[in-house]
Amino acid sequence: DTEVTQTPKHLVMGMTNKKSLKCEQHMGHRAMYWYKQKAKKPPELMFVYSYEKLSINESVPSRFSPECPNSSLLNLHLHALQPEDSALYLCASSQSLGDTQYFGPGTRLTVL
């Protein structure tokens, strides 16, 4: 089973809202990733967690706050977003850093 699940599938939020995206995997993977993908563009890496510790932060604005409460779960907390943050947010996991990444279906985020 190489399934990564993401909730919600769609999210619409105002610029003053606080919301969270959730990602879950039960493959025993110890690395998890958040990517942002704008329309007609490749995914851009945002954060990487390894063994529940933040390994990479690609200079992402502080209005995006990742959290890895356990080895199966990855959250992305959103606060005071801008309309330009509207995108598809993809979660991925891999056995370890540098290993094959398996992606979830994504959360389509719209910021009004």
Added chain:
Amino acid sequence: AQSVTQPDIHITVSEGASLELRCNYSYGATPYLFWYVQSPGQGLQLLLKYFSGDTLVQGIKGFEAEFKRSQSSFNLRKPSVHWSDAAEYFCAVILGASGTYKYIFGTGTRLKVLA
């Protein structure tokens, strides 16, 4: 600078025709190489990967890719395209070792299949 190039932004082929999508990387050593496919509004599905060994790798859905070190290329091929193959295709590399990695995606190739 390290980069992944997919020279073809769009490719159109007829159903049943063969397909080759190009991918070149710029890096001194051989990276880990991947091809992913993405349908509109969906996540990325892994088609195949190359880490080492046999330079011709087989993937899912009848796809294969060949790693050519001399050309720094990892082109994706399929002998007979089906209408359901219409999608965006991304070549990706992982560079580095010992816990320090870079994850780089190409700009993508959008495949259109004519009936």
